[in-house]
Amino acid sequence: DAGVTQSPTHLIKTRGQQVTLRCSPKSGHDTVSWYQQALGQGPQFIFQYYEEEERQRGNFPDRFSGHQFPNYSSELNVNALLLGDSALYLCARGEDYTFGSGTRLTVV
């Protein structure tokens, strides 16, 4: 959906490295949520940002952090990557729950 743009589309990282994923919702949507979708599973909520503050957080370790910018775009940072962090990372905008196409992260 052109309403949410995510980059990059694919990424390969080595265990222990750090990664930053990006999300840009269509203007006017001030809430951004991040989800992790492992292969064959439903998306799992990581956290949500509203007006540049983390508003809700799911059951993910502190290695997962985020940021929201004044233009409502957002970043997801994952430190000390583990093999188990390999997944599709999805961003959803605001109140209508529209998702982007995601970033496929592979940790080797």
Added chain:
Amino acid sequence: QQQVKQSPQSLIVQKGGIPIINCAYENTAFDYFPWYQQFPGKGPALLIAIRPDVSEKKEGRFTISFNKSAKQFSLHIMDSQPGDSATYFCAASEGNQGGKLIFGQGTELSVKP
């Protein structure tokens, strides 16, 4: 209590058939129930959503049936087509708009020509 249980895990129907996917929840605070369709390598796309104040909602060939007392809801796809072959997820959220979604485990649907 935060779980949404979805069944079946996979489903095969013939073209024109009516696949039915079911979901159940425990948290009575849930007040928004969307269904998503996901193709391989793509993000989930919102198909249709319902709130607990109605028992049924139709959009095109997709219908949600909602049973508040049983805490169950289901998706029916009328006149299914091979292009409907995808993974379908139910979800639920509570409270503020835009709040976190709790997803079911997904149903892989295959519609045979």
